[in-house]
Structures are given as structure tokens and as C-alpha cells.
Amino acid sequence: MSESVEMYLVMTALLRSAPDQPVPLSLLASKLGVSQVSANEMCHRLEERGLLSYQPYKGVTLTPDGEEWAQRILSRRRLWVIFLVENLGIDPEEADTLACQLEHITSERLVAALKAFLERDPEARSSINRTxxxxxxxxxxxxxxxxxxxxxxxxxxxxxxxxxxxxxxxxxxxxxxxxxxxxxxxxxxxxxxxxxxxxxxxxAGSAAHTARQAAWRRCSAFWSCVRGEAPPCPIESVADESEVAALARR
Structure with a gap:
């Protein structure tokens, strides 16, 4: 799946106010930095692929397949956010921006490697970082x-x-x-x-440790899905400002 397609699916998930609430094409185009004509053409192509559902004068919603893809992409992002903040000491907001770029080039093999690394005891990893x-x-x-x-x-x-x-x-x-x-x-x-x-x-002291814990809490729902510890969880219905800003800059 191309990065452009992934961006449409992720942005649709982030902009909706409820799981079945259509996202206006004008809003989607604005956040992605494309013309409304381009957004309309792409959304129709994604509808033909069974990833989006288009409702005239209302907007687009994710189909079950589109939802699954968007959740998979955002799960990759959460993996990268956790890794960048906990292990490299990067500020969570900057980590969000970097993860937005990395999520599109992350293979399943790399996802498995990140999962295996991050499934280690968080306190053990934090103690290493605090040395x-x-x-x-x-x-x-x-x-x-x-x-x-x-x-x-x-x-x-x-x-x-x-x-x-x-x-x-x-x-x-x-x-x-x-x-x-x-x-x-x-x-x-x-x-x-x-x-x-x-x-x-x-x-690493209180400030750094707090940043790591904030990133971990932010990722917890998606992390549970990635590890298979819970039923598929819904994607956040309300977009986080930093995530939308990072996506819009792409």
C-alpha cells in the first residue's frame, strides 16, 4: 500500500468525531494539503478498493478493511513513539513527527523486532536509561x-x-x-x-521519566492491540493536535 493511500486512511481515522461519522472531503483535503478535486478522486479510488465509503454531500467513512489498515498504521506509529522516547530520550512531540514518517516505511519484520524489544520489562529498560x-x-x-x-x-x-x-x-x-x-x-x-x-x-530523572511514561500511556491502547492482549481496539475518534499537525505537514 502506498504512503499516499495510508495517509488518507489515517487522516480519515483521526478527523472523525465518531466511528461512523463521515469526514467532509473539504476538511480531509485541507489537512492533507491537497485540492478538493484530488481528494475526491482518491477517495473514489479507495471506495473501489473497499477501503472507504463515500456519502455524497456528507463525506467519507472507513470500511472494516480500511479501519483495519488505519489501525495497523497507527499501531506502527505508537511503536516508534515508545521506542524513540523511551530509548533515545526524544521529546514525545518530536517523536510523534518522526514516527509519522517512519510508520510508512516499517516492514512487518521490523514491527516484529520492535515489538520484541519493547515487550521487555519497561522498568528494566528505564533503569538502563537512568544509568x-x-x-x-x-x-x-x-x-x-x-x-x-x-x-x-x-x-x-x-x-x-x-x-x-x-x-x-x-x-x-x-x-x-x-x-x-x-x-x-x-x-x-x-x-x-x-x-x-x-x-x-x-x-534520566523525573522530567525524562515522566516524558517516557506519558508516551507509554498514550500508546497503551494500541500497544495492547499489537500484542494481541485485547480485542481490536477502536482508533482514537478525536485527532490529537500534534498528530494532525504532523500529518498535515507531510
Whole structure:
């Protein structure tokens, strides 16, 4: 199935206000960034394939086959969101945007591999992510809590003035080739030389852990379907703003 077809099915699922409520073609076209004529032609083709049902002057609804496909695509997205947030420390909103792209190129073999990986004990994976590591070993985009600072008193005093103290929530904005690190501390930035950054360790703390748990809760219904632990669950009837925005940009 082409990415274009998948986008029509997913967007129809996200825009509907109820499972059997038609989505107006004008709204569907607007969110997908295509003309209403193009949307009309595509929807008729998908109706011929048994994926959409078109009602004149009302809009389109998903058929059972279309529902199954849309649910499968969105399940892939939830797998990627969980993986990106829990294991790479990516912000959930950014992970949504990336997952929207990845869902279309994810093979069944990769789905199986992601499922197997994510079915490991979440707490065990989180404990690995919370293991402190030097700032020089971190990557841009990571957030966490300063775990230890092993520097001379003068350097410790300088860091304290910048808000870099054990227990502080910080974000890694950039890591240079030479190991220099640019940190986000509250609403300002702190540049650290490699020698200093290497003596500071960062661990996933409350902020990062909360983000992972939020992503997990957001994906829980689809995750249950993917694992076969529950009957096929309905796709969300009301579109999440970040999901619609990400889809509309495609």
C-alpha cells in the first residue's frame, strides 16, 4: 500500500468525531494539503478498493478493511513513539513527527523486532536509561538530572552559579566534536569545555521519566492491540493536535 493511500486512511481515522461519522472531503483535503478535486478522486479510488465509503454531500467513512489498515498504521506509529522516547530520550512531540514518517516505511519484520524489544520489562529498560553517563557521552536532545560533579571547588562554585548542581534538570543542546557541551539550564544556556563536561554525569530523572511514561500511556491502547492482549481496539475518534499537525505537514 502506498504512503499516499495510508495517509488518507489515517487522516480519515483521526478527523472523525465518531466511528461512523463521515469526514467532509473539504476538511480531509485541507489537512492533507491537497485540492478538493484530488481528494475526491482518491477517495473514489479507495471506495473501489473497499477501503472507504463515500456519502455524497456528507463525506467519507472507513470500511472494516480500511479501519483495519488505519489501525495497523497507527499501531506502527505508537511503536516508534515508545521506542524513540523511551530509548533515545526524544521529546514525545518530536517523536510523534518522526514516527509519522517512519510508520510508512516499517516492514512487518521490523514491527516484529520492535515489538520484541519493547515487550521487555519497561522498568528494566528505564533503569538502563537512568544509568548516569558523562555529558561528553550524551547526544543532543537528551534531558535528565545532573547526577555527579567531580571537579575542583573553584570549578564547582562556577557551575553552581550557572545552576549546574547535582539534582538540576538540564537538557543537552549540542555536543561538539572536541567534546564541548552546550547545556540548557532553566531558560538560559551554559557552554562547558570538554575537560569540564567529562567530569559531570547525567542521569534520566523525573522530567525524562515522566516524558517516557506519558508516551507509554498514550500508546497503551494500541500497544495492547499489537500484542494481541485485547480485542481490536477502536482508533482514537478525536485527532490529537500534534498528530494532525504532523500529518498535515507531510
Amino acid at each position: 548516569p553517563q558523562p555529558l561528553t557521552a550524551c547526544t543532543a536532545g537528551m534531558r535528565g538530572v545532573v547526577a555527579t560533579i567531580d571537579v575542583e571547588p573553584a570549578a564547582a562554585a562556577f557551575l553552581a552559579q550557572q545552576g549546574v548542581v547535582p539534582g538540576a534538570d538540564v537538557g543537552v543542546l549540542a555536543v561538539g566534536i572536541d567534546g564541548a557541551v552546550l547545556l540548557q539550564v532553566d531558560d538560559y544556556q551554559v557552554a562547558l569545555a570538554s575537560a569540564l563536561a567529562g567530569r559531570i554525569t547525567l542521569a
